[in-house]
Amino acid sequence: MPIDWIWGLIGGLLIGTGGAVYLLGNGRIMGASGIIGGLVDGSGHDTKWERLVFLAGVFLLPIVLMPFYREVDPHITSNWWVLIAAGLLVGVGTRIANGCTSGHGVCGMSRLSLRGFAATIVYILAGGVGVVVFRHLLGVI
Amino acid sequence: MLRLSLAFLAGGLFGAGLFVSGMTDTTKVQGWLDVFGNWDPTLAFVMGGAMIPMALAWLARRRRTTALTGTPLPPPPSTRIDGKLILGSVMFGIGWGLAGLCPGPSIAALSYGGAGLYVFVAAMLTGMALAPLLRSRLDRPVPAE
Numbered sequence: 632m633p634i635d636w637i638w639g640l641i642g643g644l645l646i647g648t649g650g651a652v653y654l655l656g657n658g659r660i661m662g663a664s665g666i667i668g669g670l671v672d673g674s675g676h677d678t679k680w681e682r683l684v685f686l687a688g689v690f691l692l693p694i695v696l697m698p699f700y701r702e703v704d705p706h707i708t709s710n711w712w713v714l715i716a717a718g719l720l721v722g723v724g725t726r727i728a729n730g731c732t733s734g735h736g737v738c739g740m741s742r743l744s745l746r747g748f749a750a751t752i753v754y755i756l757a758g759g760v761g762v763v764v765f766r767h768l769l770g771v772i
Numbered sequence: 773m774l775r776l777s778l779a780f781l782a783g784g785l786f787g788a789g790l791f792v793s794g795m796t797d798t799t800k801v802q803g804w805l806d807v808f809g810n811w812d813p814t815l816a817f818v819m820g821g822a823m824i825p826m827a828l829a830w831l832a833r834r835r836r837t838t839a840l841t842g843t844p845l846p847p848p849p850s851t852r853i854d855g856k857l858i859l860g861s862v863m864f865g866i867g868w869g870l871a872g873l874c875p876g877p878s879i880a881a882l883s884y885g886g887a888g889l890y891v892f893v894a895a896m897l898t899g900m901a902l903a904p905l906l907r908s909r910l911d912r913p914v915p916a917e
Binding site: 635636637638639640641642643644645646647648649650651652653654655656657658659660661663664667668671672680681682684685686687688689690691692693694695696697703704705706707708709711713714715716717718719720721722723724725726727728729731732733735736737738739740741742744745746747749750751753754755756757758759760761762763765766767772 | 774775776778779780781783784785786787788789790791792793794795796797798799800802805806808809812813816817818819820821823824825826827828829830832833838840845846849850852853856857858859861862865866867868870871872873874875876877878880881882883885886889891893894896898899900901902903904910
């Protein structure tokens with residue numbers, strides 16, 4: 632639906648503006664996996680309040696916007712084994728690669744970072760192959 | 773205080789953007805990855821839209837050495853493409869495709885994603901806690917035979 636693209640573009644502009652504020656305001660690269668991961672493994676201990684407050688904003692704004700929407704369903708699979716496997720892969724993978732969709736994708740590619748492009752191409756290809764294998768060949772998702 | 777206010781503003785814009793763009797809906801993410809199914813191009817518009825203000829911020833970064841709060845701005849990116857970047861991105865991509873979730877949207881949808889999302893986030897946090905172990909193994913040079 633064309634309306635989805637427009638909302639995608641508007642949402643993207645908001646995400647990028649958030650990244651711009653975090654860079655020029657706080658001097659940080661807005662990468663969700665790095666912000667969360669630094670809290671988990673202790674590497675971001677010195678900046679923990681900045682990280683927690685950022686995540687509070689990510690968590691709270693959808694709650695504020697929710698009343699303006701009739702129905703919001705993230706369609707999370709009911710297969711907990713899939714969720715556990717996926718969560719572990721996302722957690723380990725983003726920390727080994729040092730970035731995810733926001734850090735390597737939005738922030739990396741917009742500064743023409745070679746690593747950002749390489750990571751983004753690899754995770755999109757891996758995700759595409761994953762969906763083909765697990766949905767069309769195995770029928771798990 | 774300014775630092776925390778700006779962090780909240782940045783996080784709020786990120787969360788609002790993920791929400792209105794539909795990127796917290798796993799079917800839209802899997803729809804983008806599923807080129808053999810009912811392909812959904814929305815993610816490309818989100819990524820493209822997000823890169824516009826971000827690219828402008830990187831341009832503005834050139835004329836400054838410190839951020840508004842006095843923190844030094846990040847150095848130019850490394851150009852080293854190593855095994856960790858590739859292996860980690862392969863793992864992340866497969867997990868992203870499996871559940872249709874990546875770290876940002878998993879937090880943005882936490883208030884309305886149901887029990888399944890808590891399971892995903894718990895597994896993701898566990899993975900992040902385990903990552904340093906695997907990383908140190910990958911860093912160790914392979915002993916010569």
